[in-house]
Amino acid sequence: MKEKEMMIRWMEQGTTSVPNVLLENYKRLSLNEQEMMVLLHIYSYSQKGITFPSFEELSNRMSMSASDCAGCVKKLIQKQVVAIEQGSQTGYEFYSFEPLWNKLASLFESEARGQSVQQAMVEEKDLYSLFEEEFGRPLSSIECETLALWIDQDGHEPPVIKAALREAVLSMKLNFRYMDRILFEWKKQGIKTVEQAREQGKKFRKPAGAENVSRSEHAVPFYNWLEQ
Known part of the structure; x- marks a missing residue:
């Protein structure tokens, strides 16, 4: 057979495109190499339009017996x-890969949730540390509970709580009652991001005066959140 004819026959056989996500994660699906190869051959057959290859057909491609393939x-x-499903129109059985794609999707969803939880824990830990640094002391149990309620019950993100702490520092009213009122007003006004919080704070802050005005005078705003 000439090389050209051989190449044409190879091309006519087509190719099998295997998602990298499957190759990289089949171990996490508790598949061994034999099971993976059988799965790949079933997938290869399906791409050729053979949706329910026999165990003998699978065995012909592998160094496994038909009974081992069946296992x-x-x-x-x-x-x-x-x-194994049955076509509604043809009535013929076929291998469905929907469970495979669902398992891979669930795997990454679970991983994403785990990363989100881990990130949230880090942010909360940083938040507590920041508060203790600003207060110059460990937080009391009531203060820790208040912080937890702001996050879990009121739904404030840690960066927004940090912004409320910043407002309290700038206003020289470093106490939880003042910050609680700030967060209450922000939630009522639909403020959910640090950028929105900063813009809101600028509206009520005293504009910079002459150059000889002290830094503390620049920092103190006229706006008193407790008077809302």
Whole structure:
């Protein structure tokens, strides 16, 4: 057979595109190499339009017997990686990969949630440390509970709470009652980001005066949140 004819036949066989996310994470789906190879061959057949290859067809491609292939397929079904379904129009059985894609999606959703929780824990820890640094002492149990309520019950993000702390420092009213009122007003006005909080604070702050005005005079705003 000439090389040109051979190349044409190879091209006519087509290619199998395997998602990298599957190759990189099949171990996390509790699949061993044999199960993975059987899965890939089933997937390869499906891309050629053969949606329900026999165990003999799978065995012909591998160094496994048909019975071993059948055992692997059974495990793939038990592990909810593939499912055997029946076409509503044709009535023929086929391998469905929907369970596989769902498991991969759930894997990354769970990972994303874990990262979000970890990030939230870091932010909360930083928040408590910042408060103790500004107050110059450890927070009391009531103050810690108030901080937790701002986050868990009132739904304030740590950066917004930090912005409220900044307003309290600038106003020289470093107490939780004052900050609680600030956060209450911000929530009522729909302020949810640090940028929005800063803009709101600027509206009520005294404009910079002459150059000889002290830094503390620049920092103190006229606005008193407790008088709202």
